Amino acid sequence: MAMIQIREALRQAMQEEMRRDESIFLMGEEVAHYNGAYKVSQGMLEEFGEDRVVDTPISENGFAGLGIGAAMVGMRPIIEFMTWNFSLVAYDQIVNSAAKIYQMSGGQYSVPIVFRGPNGPAENLGSQHSTSVESLFAHFPGLKVVTFATAYDAKGLLKAAIRDPNPVVFLESEMTYGIKGEVPDEEYIIELGKADIKRSGTDVTLITWGKQLFTVQKAAESLMAQGIDVEIVDLRSLRPLDHETVFNSVVKTGRAVVIHEGFIFAGVGAELVSRIQEACFDVLQAPVLRVTNRDVPQPYATNLEKLVYPSEDRIIAAVQQVMER
Amino acid sequence: MSQSESLPAKSSLPEISATELTALYRGMLLIRRVEELAAKAYTQRKILGFCHLYIGQESVAVGAAVSTKDDYWMAAYREHGHAMAKGVSPKAMMAELFGRATGCSKGQGGSMHIFDKAHKFMGGYGIVGGHVPLATGVAWAIKQRKEGRVAVVFFGDGATHQGAFFEALCLAQLYKLPVVFICENNFYAMGTPLHRQSAVTSLKFRADGVGMVSEQFEGFDVEVVRERVAAASDFARAGKGPVLLEIVTYRHRGHSMSDPAKYRPDGELDEKKKSDPLAITKARLTDDFGLVDADFEAITDDVEAEAQAAWTFAHDSPIPDPATLYDFTYAPTEA
């Protein structure tokens, strides 16, 4: 076991896979000579050369499409978006090309590609640089959507994403690249579509993903002190969704709260709540609540910004509310 | 600066023979007849949705195929002609139009999404301009693997106002990718004539901003297309970089089956029909290669039989099995 930063875990995943498979290449803005806007690809140009670690001009629509075309003929591109905010100018390529080519071609052309980069808010970046895009991609059959909180999950999931024969939207966070975690020395892969129970408990199920896991874990400490035994389900994959793990947990606890960044309106949380009430109606002791971003474009000022995200206090209040029933 | 560069005046192709030109004529006629039957099937509601006919533009796809038979092709939604020129069987294509399980895209694609991997026909696409970047990716793979092939991508005049098109040109030129970009300028994007789409109506100039070699020519004569696309593919294949060709053409029908094309000025269609690719090549075969009426009758009969067989095959084919509904969403993950 080694303690490494999440950015190193992601880098190791790419390096190991690129050593194994020559058809993999990394492409994006500043990934090569600048060593990555967030230094995820540090040193990779040196190891793999300019044909496999490729700087692009600022043309997300173009290079996302380039990656898809290359994937159709058997390459395995990793396309880095400097942040997912900028993927929206490539939305057409991901949604109309990557997600649909396998289907439109009647299964003749698959698109083994990973789109990756930091998702969601960092700090004080204002509304255009703080978007959480997961619901925009999870909506579409044909895409897989994967995210993580820990270094261990980051590495194992990214390796699985690279090996997957389908387009994978892989969501990271610029706030957590520097967080360290234990990663085994030997190779491992984490299957896509499998949630992970980060803490088991009996009273209430807290469902989350991405860096909100950390907020949820802090809230859980206070809740434990109040005698509430929480179970934390880290989804890791939003599509495919591991509803089995979610339902099993809710059947056990009878109560659930979904916590995520991004907006409540038609967010991934809405999908979870809907599925839980369909499958677990008879065992539910209280309505399933959601703690999400406030329904406003992200303000810049620190005090306002902090009001927008799910906070420990809001999570605790929601859990108390479902426990009172 | 490559802007001032131009393609060589002569390609590597040999002079055309009677046999070859006859085959090209037959290829164009086959597209024409298959599409005429598709139009008939559409009015009988055997083909549904959008259906865009290529009639009048056949010389472009057929001429382009000569030098790029084993290369990768992509096209937009008006792609029946490109598919057939690239070798896709009229049967498999017609079955796709009919929405049958035997269609080349298994009834999943329809008229706008013809795919045939065996013939390196990488699809028809429905988002104007959206497929142009994909061709740069195919060319990226070709270059990395030193395949010696080129990616050929067809799109309309309307696509040249899209960001995706421009980004694809930028990337292809920056990385010197073997792409032949073929803009089929038929002077209309749906009902909007070119002069109301763009301040610059010579679309080859779109290449100048990225330093790409480009050329504009009339594409009604299949021999001209054959020769100039060969010059462009020679250039790209040799690693000299991508090329933008603006091939001036004209569609005889409306934008799609539902468009009566009332927006054309009086007399324009009749005038343009004087340069019908089939008529031009027929005259050349007659005047310079000695073909006689009996030869053309034989070709016509042969084409008619093939087109009718496509209809029959499509008509008699099964519709997709409902049990396959979920089979085409994700490629299976290897264990």
Ligand SMILES: Cc1ncc(C[n+]2csc(CCOP(=O)(O)OP(=O)(O)O)c2C)c(N)n1
């Ligand atoms: C992005 C996008 N916008 C609009 C449309 C609707 N549309 C379909 S074809 C077309 C005209 C395209 O004209 P052109 O590129 O010249 O091709 P042509 O039909 O002449 O072959 C339009 C506006 C579309 N399919 N995609």
Ligand SMILES: [Mg+2]
């Ligand atoms: Mg047009």
